[in-house]
Amino acid sequence: xxxxxxxxxxxxxxxxxxxGFFYFIIAGFVRLFNLWKAxxxxxxxxxxxxxxxxxxxxxxxxxxxxxxxxNTVFVLLNQSSFLDSMIAPTLPxxxxxxxxxxxxxxxxxxxxxxxxxxxxxxxxxSAQAKTTLxxxxxxxxxxxxxxxxxxxxxxKDGSLNTYKxxxxxxxxxxxxxxxxxxxxxxxxSLPYRSLYTKPGEIKIKLLKxxxxxxxxxxxxxxxxxxxxxxxxxxxxx
Numbered sequence: 001x002x003x004x005x006x007x008x009x010x011x012x013x014x015x016x017x018x019x020g021f022f023y024f025i026i027a028g029f030v031r032l033f034n035l036w037k038a039x040x041x042x043x044x045x046x047x048x049x050x051x052x053x054x055x056x057x058x059x060x061x062x063x064x065x066x067x068x069x070x071n072t073v074f075v076l077l078n079q080s081s082f083l084d085s086m087i088a089p090t091l092p093x094x095x096x097x098x099x100x101x102x103x104x105x106x107x108x109x110x111x112x113x114x115x116x117x118x119x120x121x122x123x124x125x126s127a128q129a130k131t132t133l134x135x136x137x138x139x140x141x142x143x144x145x146x147x148x149x150x151x152x153x154x155x156k157d158g159s160l161n162t163y164k165x166x167x168x169x170x171x172x173x174x175x176x177x178x179x180x181x182x183x184x185x186x187x188x189s190l191p192y193r194s195l196y197t198k199p200g201e202i203k204i205k206l207l208k209x210x211x212x213x214x215x216x217x218x219x220x221x222x223x224x225x226x227x228x229x230x231x232x233x234x235x236x237x
Contacts, residue, residue, distance in 0.1 A: 009196065012052050020045060020109035031116050036095070042113045046086050054199025055083070055189060059092055062208045066179055069093055071140050072209065073171040074147040074179045077231040079154050079161070081186035083197070086110065087204060088147050089117070091181075096145040099136060133170070140174035150227060156192045160228075160236055168223040172216065177209040178223075180230050205234070 023045040031038035050057055061067060074091060076084065088098060098118040105115035119139075121132045136146055148170065151161040171178045185202040207230060215223065 016049060016052060017109060019048070024109060024112055027113065028116055035117070039089070039117045042117055043090050045113065046090055049086060053197045055197070055202055057087065057090070057202050058204065060203065060205045062206060066206050066209065067093060069145055069177065069179065070095070070143040071174065072145045072177045072179055073140070073167060074145060074181055074206070075167045075227060076147070076149040077180050077182050077227060078236050079149040079151045080158065080183060081154060081190045083186040083190045083202070084149070084183055085114070087183060087186065087202065089114070091147060093145055095143065096147055097139065098147045099132070136170060137174045140176050146170065154192055155187070158187050160231060163224050163228055165220050165224055168220050168227070169217065171212045172220060172223070175213055177211055179206055179209050180227055181206045182231070182234055182236065207234070
């Protein structure tokens, strides 16, 4: 790569990180009074990254009613890149939050933003994890939406990781709809362990909702397998 382009990229990254502290301070203050306005500030910061680094984000809804969803768990079927953690919070659906691991919450700027706008879980602390999951259940039942990766970690080679049960159990417990979604293009723009974001087209496809009404914990594996089949049907491997 041209040395001038590398230097320009680094300059933009430094500027973006510096601006992040100011965005975070403002969002942190606003968070004391209004969660959703704080989330809006976070989204503006994320959109700035997309613009600076040439990422064109496109959302496609198989069911238009998803745009006004409530009590819905949005399940990412393929976690391909760090960029997914930046795109998921910008889903154009109101009252949507996520759940993140404590280890990611301490990641500078982006992790801090995610920590003040989402639910943070400490998996090594079972009592805290249980309390947090109870809070997400109440949030969903009150009409909120959650977004979560079913894999729980990024792919190293572009292929799907093992699906975990957490997302489906969350939906079953709150009798929420599940909206599976895929993200295309992030692995090509920022693959595992890469530090350089390549410009590109990113397509987020939100698929048809799946109802969990009358499902119980015993249905978790069947539902998880159903989501895996949907992933395959949409070209994921």
